[in-house]
Amino acid sequence: MNDAGTARREAIATALAEVEHRIAAACAVAGRSRDEVTLIAVTKTYPASDVRVxxxxxxxxxxxxxxxxxADKAHECADLPLTWHFVGQLQTNKARSVAGYADVVHSVDRPRLVEALGREAVRAGRRITCLIQVALDGEPARGGxxxxxxxxxxxxxxxxxxxxxxxxxxxxxxxxxxxxxFAELRSVSRAVRAAHPGATAISAGMSQDLxxxxxxxxxxxxxGTALLGRRTPFVR
Structure with missing residues (x-):
């Protein structure tokens, strides 16, 4: 690893330690075990080399x-023992591609998307875990x-x-x-679990509000940001 690679690894390691400390502290305050919370590192706009780090x-x-x-990163990092989470808004015409690599889709918010993901999961011979994105702010553009x-x-x-x-x-x-x-989301989770006790995941919280x-x-x-730094604007 060159000097730049070593410096990047050290920076990510330091940031990860800080995030882990925040999660542990928040769990302690809430009277929860650290093991109850899964950290998902959001790597959008960052290279596959950061995923490897x-x-x-x-x-x-x-x-x-x-x-x-x-899709590109999942292919490039296929040798790593990773669970891939798709966390952005998803168009139905992308369902086939996403079904090829995503283990969990966090943004399921309409019947057509359920149908498309199910069809493509079967086609790919996979089972995809789906989380229902709940709209809590009345902003349709954000999905849910x-x-x-x-x-x-x-x-x-x-x-x-x-x-x-x-x-x-x-x-x-x-x-x-x-x-x-987040309190409202917890209430929605209870309503869902009343009929589906195994649907225990509550995906909420990012760098600023975890x-x-x-x-x-x-x-x-x-x-993302708390682990990898401020992002540069995305350019297609």
Missing amino acids: LAGLGVRHIGENRDQEA VGPAGAPALADMIAATEGLVLGGVMAVAPLGADPGPA DQAIAHGATHVRV
Whole structure:
């Protein structure tokens, strides 16, 4: 490894230690075990070499939100023992590609997408875990189904061949205290689990608000900036 590679590894290792400390501290405050929370490293806009560094440091869950970038990295890192999470909004015409590499899709929010993912999962001979993205801010452009619609979508996912209902996911409203939103997501999770007890995942919290998410029951936190630094604008 050259000097630049060594410096990058050291920077990521330091950041990872800080994030792990935050997660552990938040779990302690909430009276939870650290083992209850899975760290997903969101590597969008960063190279596959960073994924390899993270894997070398023990990170096993990688998140991406753009299909083409995710597909390329998953292929390049196919030799690593990783679980790939698709965390961005997903168009139905990308379902075939995403079904080829994603183990978990966090942004399932409509019946057509359930149908497409199920069809493509069966075609690929895979089983994909799906999380229902719940809209907590009334912003349609950010995706998500309303809280009242989550149980019906859960039923559909659970009944679809090739898919496994994992739980729920949300992004906190912009510019607002995330606590009430995460509390609402926890309530939606309870409603889903009433009919599907195994759907225990609550994907919530990112670099800036993972502490509040853990306080409200998050089982998965999606962390990018705090691990890898500020991103440069994405250019196609």
